[in-house]
Amino acid sequence: MRGMFGQLSEGQEPHALMIACSDSRVVPNLITDTRPGELFVERNPGNIAPVFSTKLMGAASASIEYAVGVLQVPNIIVCGHSDCGVMKGILSPKTVKKLPAVRHWLEFGPSPEEVAEIEDPVERLEMLTELNVLMQVENLKTHPSVAAKWKKGRIGLFGWVFDIETGAVRAWDEKKGKFLPWPPEPGEKRTKGK
Ligand SMILES: [Zn+2]
Structure with a gap:
């Protein structure tokens, strides 16, 4: 890979910022089939993009x-x-009762009450995962750097869910109001992101 890193040694021009979970099974470059230099990655537990705040500016x-x-x-x-x-x-x-840092971090995610009416535990977890992604995409717009570009249509904001078992990705489709398999079938029309 020396040649590739030689080319990259003077700078980077990644295609995207990917905010992914710290989970060891979630590997952004594998999911997107990208090489060094193509993806700028922020990983944290729960793929969180905290609401912008001048008081609480974290990594x-x-x-x-x-x-x-x-x-x-x-x-x-x-x-x-x-x-x-x-x-x-x-x-x-209960599982995070003795983990004060994790407990605090979870406050940036959606409330469990939002999915309380879903009886099936698998469906409940899936829905919460999707809601969290959409919440974090919305949070991005509170960041002044993102908001300025978003208003002018100069940045694309996307919400994905990666399935560990199958390796499949579902992406949020704003027009259809649901997550759909990504990438789309050849010829299939899709709205672009959120
Ligand atoms: Zn995770």
């Missing part, structure tokens, strides 16, 4: 600001995944 917000403001990434993908421990933690607060 995730710095990643967003740098990727959008300096690297000028044209796309941001928030990628959730199946069997996410963070989503499970939201559904079972």
